[in-house]
Amino acid sequence: MTEEGTHGYWGDLHRTDLTPETADISVMGIPFDGLASARKGAALAPERLRYWSRHLTPFSEDRTRLKGMTVCDLGDIEIANPEADFVKARQRIETLPxxxxxxxxxxxxxxxxxQGQRERYRNxxxxxxxxxxxxxxxxFxxxxxxxxxxxxxxALDFGIEPHDVCMVGLRSWEEQEIDLIENGGIHVYTAADVAERGMRNVADSVYNILNDCDAVHISLxxxxxxPSVAPGTGIPEFGGLTSRDVLTLIKSTEDLPLVGLDVVxxxxxxxxxxxxxxAGLKIIMEYIAVLARRKMKQG
Ligand SMILES: [Mn+2]
Known part of the structure; x- marks a missing residue:
């Protein structure tokens, strides 16, 4: 093992000669935590994720070869003033091929x-x-x-339809959210639901809902x-999903029209x-594996 890592960025999938036009995937960091309410630190995640991405192998856990996928890491979008700079981020996503x-x-x-995805897939x-x-x-x-x-x-304000949203793993609420959660038409699967029904079963329900959509974005x-498996986050909430639950959910999306992922x-x-x-890296690589299997199926 060298200081530079045992592999290249993103388990060797990143190539400097690629552009968003020629790569399957664009990675971009948004190293900003100015709007986190409790303990900050998430601004440092893109750097650490990239650093350790050089120690990943281009295989998923089921030995799907990821080498058929290409990644173009576009670097970071810097946010100094969110009101203004979020526009840069939106435009970057909106125009991505x-x-x-x-x-x-x-x-x-x-x-x-x-917002950028909403624009890309307008109508x-x-x-x-x-x-x-x-x-x-x-x-507010x-x-x-x-x-x-x-x-x-x-996201609901700018036109994402509640009945096209599936929320999985929920277990903490603000008073002002209750009416939307209970009467707003969003599909809600709490962490307790997952523990009781099993993720396989919940993932099937999610699949059946999102399969009616033209495009599906995952926000994780x-x-x-x-917190026993992922303690390094601003607001650790007891009683969460297991690592296996999350991988089962990601893998279950294989036949959905996937168009993007964010891990925050x-x-x-x-x-x-x-x-x-x-944990974040594993989720990202298993998502790439889902895309790789989909690409192989499509030939
Ligand atoms: Mn959140």
């Missing part, structure tokens, strides 16, 4: 990501698979309308996982063992 994998950042960075049904401990449906939170607790609320907040709220300063960074 391939599949984005976005590295947060706190969950507020998903606001421009979903089509855009489904969202939201994997998180929290619904992030607050209208901690003095802001674009904090990490407002993300899905803003690492706090969906139980990994906070390296709160993650001394870096197990939370590695």
């Amino acid at each position: 391939n599949i984005p994998i976005v590295l947060g950042g706190d969950h507020s960075v998903t606001i421009p990501v979903l 089509q049904r855009l489904g969202i698979l939201w994997v998180d401990a929290h619904p992030d449906l607050c209208d 939170f901690d003095g802001s309308r674009i904090s990490h607790a407002n993300t899905m609320r803003r 907040d690492i706090d969906c996982l139980d 709220e990994i906070a390296p300063p709160l993650d001394p063992s870096e197990s939370t960074v590695f």
Whole structure:
């Protein structure tokens, strides 16, 4: 093992000669945690994820060869002033010709990501698979309308339909979210539902809903996982999903029209063992494996 890692970036899939026009996937970091309400640190995640991505092999856990997939890492989108700079992030996504994998950042960075996806697939049904401990449906939170607790609320504002949203892993609520959760038409699968029904069963329900959409984006907040496996996040919530649950859910999306992923709220300063960074990397690589299997099927 060298200081530079045993592999290239993203398990050797990243190539410097590629562009979004020629690669299957564009990776981009949004190293911003200015709108996290509690413990910050997620701004440092893109750097740590990239660093350790050079220690990954280009195989999934079921030995799917990922080498058929190409990755273009576009670097970071810097956010100094979110009101203005989220526009840059939205435009980057909106004009992308391939599949984005976005590295947060706190969950507020998903606001421009979903806005960009909404634009890319305008006049089509855009489904969202939201994997998180929290619904992030607050209208106004901690003095802001674009904090990490407002993300899905803003997404509904800009035209993502509640009945095209599946939320998995939820277990914490704000008063102002209750009416939308109970009467808003969003499909909700709590962490307790998953524990009782089993993820295979929940994933089947999610698949049947999102399969009616033309495009599906996955937004994964690492706090969906139980803090025992992913403690390095701003607001650890007891009673979360297992690592196997999350992998089962990701793998179940293979036949959906996947168009992007964001992984947010990994906070390296709160993650001394870096197990939370590695959890994020595993999720990203298994998502790439899903895309690889889909590409092989399509020939
Ligand atoms: Mn969240």
